[in-house]
Amino acid sequence: MNIMAQKTVLIVFAHQSSGSFNAAARDIAVQELTEQGYKVVVSDLYAMNFKASATQDDIIGDLNKPELFQYGDETMRAWQEGRLTDDIVAEQRKVEEAELIIFQFPVYWFSVPAILKGWIDRVLTQGFAFSLKNMYNNGIFKDKKAMLSFTTGATQSMFKPDGINGDINVTLWPLQNGTLHFCGFQVLAPQIFWSPAHSPPSARTAMLDGWRARLKGLLAENPLSFARTELFDLSFQGGFALRPEVKEQQESQPYGLTTGHHLGKPLPPDNQIKAPPSDESA
16 A cells, blocks of 8 residues: 555544453454554553643643633644644644544543543644534534444443433433534444443453454444534524524424434434434435
8 A cells, every 4th residue: 555545543542451341442443454554543541641631731832811721712822823732732643644533442420531531622622623613514524534432331221211321322422422523523333342341251252353343344334413514503693503494394303303402302213323324314
């Protein structure tokens, strides 16, 4: 393969142990994607001792408004002027080069570990990753793909709509829509490893075999379906609300638009864990 044409996959890895199931999932992704000809870059956040807290130490030089520190405003200005710290700049360069980003982590408290949340907070700075003019399907990273690959402590039945933890689609909405899709990423369906710590070795092996098989066609998959920005009145006067004619069209539909835009209706089935067929992609 021509090295200039080689495409890059970034794996942002957030587990403390190289002997973990998460590490095994990471290693399979590295191996399989490398065999397909991709350059695979891994950011091992714990090994890097990546700083989780978003502070003014992320900015080199003077603050614009030191009397009232606003992290978003200050880091956007610092990004524009090349004054972000080296650790942030290094990760942003990896993001720029990547066609696909895989986040590999164990679920902590229905979300990501703090060190991964810190990566999101610090690396996806305003201007670099998003703006209010360029968001969701018109976002800065609309030509890139991203996905979550994670382990749960809970069993799959516990994350069903009638399970004790509630619907996994609701759990995933903030991360997949509010973070990844907000920055424009085409979000591939998550790879969920249900409760490997409480599964027999044969089941863990089967989970990893399934991941390896999926990786063979991963980059060709359809992304998840989200409501397009064109359906909304993108003005403060209009409240960024669904356009009246769209709401009218949706009245006859059995389900809401998405997990988040449910319009008081049943959620579209598995909206955050399964991609729609090609003819239904939003």
